[in-house]
Amino acid sequence: MTELCPAGTPLPPDAPATGIRSGSASAARGVRSAGPVMTELRLSAFASHRGTVLPIGPLTLFTGASGSGKSTALRAYEALARLGAGDPLAEVFPDPAAYVPEQVGPDAQGRRGFRIGCTADGPAGPVRLDLAVQAEPTLRIVGERLTGGGETLLTTALRDPGRSTVQAAWHTAGVVPVTRAPLPDDVLGTALLPLRVAGTTEGQLRVLAAAEQMVVALRSVFACTPQPQRMRAPVPSGEDRLRRGCDNLAAVLERTHTQCGQRHARLVAAAAAGCAGTVTGLGVERLRDGTVRAVVEREDGHRTPVQRLGDGELRYLALALVLLTGPGVLAMEAAGEVPSAMQTLTVLADGLDRDLDGRQRRELLALAASIGAAGHLRLVGTVAEEAAAAARGTAGATVVDLCP
Template sequence: MGVTSLSSSFGSVEPSVVRPVRPRVTELRLSAFAVHRRAVIPLDGAFTLLAGVSGSGKSSALRAYAALARLAGGAELGEVFPDPVHCVPEEALPDAQQRRGFRIGCTADGPAGPVRLDLAVQVEPELRVVGERLSAEGTVLLETALVDPGRPAVQAAWHTAGSAPVTRAPLPDDRLGTALLPLRVAGKTDGQRRVLAAAEQMVVALRSVFVCDPHPARMRAPVPNGSGRLLTGCDNLADVLWRTRTECSRRHAHLVAALRAGCAAPATDVVAELRTDGMVRAWLERDNGGRTELARLGDGELRYLALALVLLTGPGVLEVDPPGEVPDALQALTVLADGFDRCLDARQRTELARLAVRMGERGHMHCVGTVGDASWAAGIDGVTVVHLDP
């Protein structure tokens, strides 16, 4: 599966030589993953749409991105890939030792410049990392390899540029070595500090990811009052609406404006109520003075409402695991929305795309969505369309 065309100039601007303050992923590489072979997917715009027919690998591309994000957060390989055999390309043949696996990677840009991460994972006969490389400007900063298949470890070597050019040590074969470097590297030499800067940039760029797939059927009923952080399926939409309405009038006003622009029956407000039984219910107030409970909204209106809320909020409201030691001003949230235009009419998908571009141009958010047909986005400035080939 390859990338055959890139419509990168639906309002694009000339690239700047100034490094972004907030680290962010600018490229996803799927060397051998599911249906993909040698695929390089650019993610350098405010809003990127992955377009292609069914089976072209749109969803698997988002799955690979989300997997790298979880590994960067410290998750074990088995947690991230509970059914890893589906990640192995179907035509991949086992080697002489009956081993098969997959390879993925990405590039993160930021203050340290473009940093590349490439990962090789063995799936059969057992799941383990067999190779990892972190590099910047042509210099390999970290490299791991499976030396002894009988040990649950890989041999790692990282750049030091001190009295010894590299430091060698074993690392677990079920975790991302890049995420472990800040605990292993002292940072005493210029080389060590360069390794740390690159590793930290990659981890920060990857970790602030919110996978969003709103399920309308789960959003209609009142929900228990809880943490107020939106779940991936937006099941607790009413609870989060109650929180955002009470905590941030400015953000709430932007949400109402988005609803007025995208709903057939314009809303004058979105209201949420905490009941005495601890449950939260929500409704839209209409121009005619009536109200429409979430239970009565169609799938398109509910998905539109949920996606608009996601684009207007951030890590403090969404169920993500950002690096807590990094200030919010240095983090860029990435929203992964599979089936971005599902159930939406022409006006709704256009308004959401424009909102995604506006939020992306501010620098603190980037949205990557998948669609079957992206022709509707051709007139929207700031949208980058990547066409995937079956």
Template structure:
């Protein structure tokens, strides 16, 4: 694929309670993921609801679709391109051929919805000979272009940007760095003096808020079986510090913890009266299941499916203040939605655990507390469930 030179809450604050989200204003959200040319995908448009499951045979691109979403989230957060794509050649479609200048790359994008209506973001990335953004377009409903960038001089590490002004001059032009998303930089460049500039700023903010606060999660039971040091109390993507997080969350909100225990009881074998975190003499903490009869089971003794279920249930009951994410600190939490990206969501789960986890996810996503995009190998257990968007991918 030849990339064209021009392409069209504060982390310290406590998590919001899931019981009080129903009446909050509608948050900016990603409603479509576009993989125009990315890894195994060509011309793919993937609709996203509050709870979305990607499914399909091995090799169809479920993991790469989640990776593209996570990459857009990183770019929206202002992360430099090399950090977002440490292996950019893996994102180039396999049969893509370089052009006369030996350039190859990939294209991804998304649509967000919110107060500004549907806003499209499309990005073209050159993977070789040098990693850089060579084109970006932010556009509103009806095709109105709000921001457009293009690579004009390959010898310079910048792109030429033009954004809508609607003042004495219809557009403003200025160079932007080629290793950052221009949309995320607009608040530093646009004065907001005209209606057109304010429109651009509002669209950029909606896009950034919708993309940020992403938590990529894939519990690793092998790392969850040992006691861990007390730390920040923020859950890592592999959930290996689950005991540390339980130590924090159990004390923060008794009602939410009771709901979490109810969910664990539905998905784990044997009686469950409570889920505890117990400090040890060496300064570490271990997770335990209180069986209600004086017996406490070290969570390290649980099966892989039980541990994955426990970790995913904890994720669904928490928020940006507990999960290791980078929320938009300058935007009220009430205007943000946490999006969980869960690869291999059904791995190791038995039918009961899958059903209970889906029920919990649908309930939390319906409240607006959270959005979930997961990849599953078999979706038959989820077809027909209210509130679930199923996206079938083909190799």
């Protein structure tokens, strides 16, 4: 089976990209990021994708017809991010068979799987990570390759299917040119290297620099899926790290209102541009039971509870809040050993334009492009063609059309 890499064989090179039309592919040039960032996502054999290579810039939007694989591409990105954070393979892919290309049959040993990869750029230069995952009969990583500077820095291969380990080899460039050791087959080997490599030779230092760059880029991700129906209810005060569904929006607004006046002022300005009626402020009200609810402040002193806002207004407000905050406000485990000023957060938003009208889409894209240009935050999302058409006229946006 060529897609999965039989045990003991190296990962094959990626096939050329197919079925993609990219607009403004050079939009990322000239934007200096604060820290390591993803510049490419590769779906060599993943669900409906074969040999797909996707550029990733400060503002990247996947579009295309239904079934073209927009959400699947974002799912692969999030999966890599979770693996980079050390999550076990079974938690990242609870239904792994769903990502095996349908046309791929089992090999002589009954194995089927998928392949994904990415490139992270930063101080160590472009660093590539490629993974071969066996989905059946047992879920495991059967091949991993980390490359940078024209060198293979880490490779893993499944030598003994009866053991839950893979044989790893990483570059040393010392008295012993390569170090070999077993690693677990259910976690990303690259994420384990900082714990296994001593860093006493020039080669080991290159391996560490590449691995740490890849891990920081992968971990600096927040997947956001605002749920308007859950954002309307009051929430306990103090839960001030925004969850993926943004249902604790009110508690986070209470925090930003008191702790970060400048960002809160920008959020109010965004709300005024994207919400109906006149908006002069955003605040919270404490209810008798100790919970808080978010309110929109009007010019005449009237306050509108957010539960009365439309779905589009709530999604727009939540996404604007995410873009205007950082890892310290979002429910994510960023690379804590790296100062926040040296990190670049990437927001993943499937269905970014869902329920938004034309004005809200334009305002949100302009906000994302403006913040992305500063180098501290990037947005990767999926949109319908109407929103993609508007984004093509937005400076700094990369629109990738996935063809079925």
